[in-house]
Amino acid sequence: MPVVLFLSVLCACGTGRERGNREVATGGGRPLAVASASDVPGCFVVGGELYGYVCDVLRAYAEERGRELDFTAGSSASLIRKALGEGELDAGVFLAGGPGNGMSCPLWTTSYVVLAASGRLGGDRGLAGTVGPGRVVMQEGFTCTVTYGQVLDSLVGARLYIAPDNIYELAAGLARGESDFLICEKGEAAVAREFIPGLKVVYEFDEPVGIGLVFSSEDPASYHDFKEWFDTYRSGDAHAALSEAWSGRSPVGLFGGSGRSGRVPGGISVWDGMIREIGLREGVDWRLLSAIAYRESRFRHDVVSPSGACGLMQIMPVTARHFKIDQRLLSDPRVNITLAAKLLRSIEESLGMTGAAEEDRLSMMLAAYNCGIGTVQNARRIAAAEGRSPDSWEAVSHCLMLMGDSSYACDSLTYRRFRGYEETLAFVADVKRTYAAYCRTVG
Numbered sequence: 001m002p003v004v005l006f007l008s009v010l011c012a013c014g015t016g017r018e019r020g021n022r023e024v025a026t027g028g029g030r031p032l033a034v035a036s037a038s039d040v041p042g043c044f045v046v047g048g049e050l051y052g053y054v055c056d057v058l059r060a061y062a063e064e065r066g067r068e069l070d071f072t073a074g075s076s077a078s079l080i081r082k083a084l085g086e087g088e089l090d091a092g093v094f095l096a097g098g099p100g101n102g103m104s105c106p107l108w109t110t111s112y113v114v115l116a117a118s119g120r121l122g123g124d125r126g127l128a129g130t131v132g133p134g135r136v137v138m139q140e141g142f143t144c145t146v147t148y149g150q151v152l153d154s155l156v157g158a159r160l161y162i163a164p165d166n167i168y169e170l171a172a173g174l175a176r177g178e179s180d181f182l183i184c185e186k187g188e189a190a191v192a193r194e195f196i197p198g199l200k201v202v203y204e205f206d207e208p209v210g211i212g213l214v215f216s217s218e219d220p221a222s223y224h225d226f227k228e229w230f231d232t233y234r235s236g237d238a239h240a241a242l243s244e245a246w247s248g249r250s251p252v253g254l255f256g257g258s259g260r261s262g263r264v265p266g267g268i269s270v271w272d273g274m275i276r277e278i279g280l281r282e283g284v285d286w287r288l289l290s291a292i293a294y295r296e297s298r299f300r301h302d303v304v305s306p307s308g309a310c311g312l313m314q315i316m317p318v319t320a321r322h323f324k325i326d327q328r329l330l331s332d333p334r335v336n337i338t339l340a341a342k343l344l345r346s347i348e349e350s351l352g353m354t355g356a357a358e359e360d361r362l363s364m365m366l367a368a369y370n371c372g373i374g375t376v377q378n379a380r381r382i383a384a385a386e387g388r389s390p391d392s393w394e395a396v397s398h399c400l401m402l403m404g405d406s407s408y409a410c411d412s413l414t415y416r417r418f419r420g421y422e423e424t425l426a427f428v429a430d431v432k433r434t435y436a437a438y439c440r441t442v443g
Contacts, residue, residue, distance in 0.1 A: 065225075
C-alpha cells in the first residue's frame with residue numbers, strides 16, 4: 001500500500017496570552033508567531049518553504065525551545081506594529097531603525113547585489129558601465145535604501161522596474177531573458193544561484209542593511225529569553241556556517257554543493273529529480289520525502305548528527321544494516337533517500353493500520369521514523385490498555401508523553417521509558433505542516 005497523502009492545512013495562532021514568566025517566555029508549547037515587514041530583504045519563499053538567514057535563526061530558536069515557528073513574510077509594517085501592541089505576535093522583523101520600543105535585538109547585517117545571466121560583464125566597469133541601457137528589476141524593499149537614490153541618479157540610460165514578485169520568480173525570469181539584471185539581497189542571490197544555473201553576481205553595493213527583531217512591549221520575558229539564547233548561539237559553529245551560507249561565501253553552497261539541477265519555478269529543492277524518481281519507484285510521495293529531508297537536514301547531504309544519523313534524511317547506520325547496505329554509503333544522496341523510502345514502507349507495513357484515518361496513519365509513520373517503530377508500538381499498546389484506540393494519533397501521542405512521565409505506570413504492560421517524546425511530537429507536526437505546504441504548491 002503506497003504512503004498516503006496528507007493535504008490538510010495545519011496552522012494555529014495563539015491569542016489571549018498571559019505574560020511575564022519563564023513558562024510563557026519559552027512558549028508553553030504554543031507556536032512562536034513572527035512576521036517580517038515587506039521592506040525586509042532575505043525572507044522569501046521557494047516551493048512553499050521559507051528561506052533566509054532570519055528564518056533559519058528563528059527556526060533554530062524555536063526548535064531549541066520546543067516550539068513550532070509560525071512565520072509570515074512580507075507583511076505591512078503598520079499591521080505588524082498593531083499586532084505586537086495587541087499581543088497577537090511574539091515578534092516582528094524590521095529594518096534597523098524600525099519601531100524602537102526598547103525590546104529590539106539586532107539580527108543580521110546584509111547588503112544588495114546585482115545578478116545577471118552568464119555572459120554579462122561585471123568587474124571594474126562600475127554599475128553604470130555594467131548595466132548600460134539594460135532592463136533592471138528590483139524588489140520594493142530596495143527602494144528603502146540610500147543606494148536606491150544613487151541608482152536612479154547613475155542609471156539614466158537603463159530601464160528600471162520595481163516588481164512585487166517572489167525573488168525566485170524574478171531570478172527565473174532573469175535566466176529566461178525577461179530582464180537583464182536583478183537587484184536583490186546577497187542571501188537571495190545565493191539561493192537563486194544555487195537553484196538556477198547560469199546566474200552570477202556582477203556588482204555589489206556598499207551600503208549595509210541592518211535587520212532586527214522587535215518583541216512586543218507586553219512580553220519582556222520573551223525578549224530577554226531570545227536575547228540570552230542568541231548571544232550564545234551566534235558564538236557557535238552552527239551560526240558561523242549559517243552566516244557563511246547566507247552571505248554567499250560558503251564554498252559548498254546552501255544545499256551541500258553537489259546535485260545542483262536545472263530547476264524551474266514550482267519545485268522544492270535541488271534534489272527534486274532524484275527524490276521524484278526514488279519516490280515513484282518505492283511508492284512514496286516525493287513531497288513527503290522532501291518534507292522529511294527539509295526537517296532533518298535542510299536539504300544538506302553531508303550532515304551527520306551527534307547520534308550518528310547521516311545525510312539528507314538523517315539515516316542511522318542500524319537502518320543501513322537492516323536493509324543490508326554498507327553504512328559507508330549513507331553520505332550518497334541516492335542511497336540515503338532510497339533507504340528513507342524503504343524505511344517508510346517498512347514502517348507502514350509493520351503498523352498494519354488498515355482502515356485507519358489517513359492523517360492518523362501518516363502521523364504514526366512519521367513518529368516511528370523519528371523514534372523507532374518499537375516505541376510507537378509500545379505507545380499503541382498502552383493506548384489499548386487505557387481503553388483508547390491504538391489507531392488514533394491523538395491517543396498514541398498522549399501515550400508517548402505518558403511514557404516519558406516517571407510517575408506513570410501501566411500495570412498490564414512492560415515497556416521502555418521514552419524521554420524524547422517532545423522532539424518526536426514536534427517532528428511529526430513540523431513534517432506534516434511542510435508536507436501540506438508542498439502539496440499545495442507542487443505536483
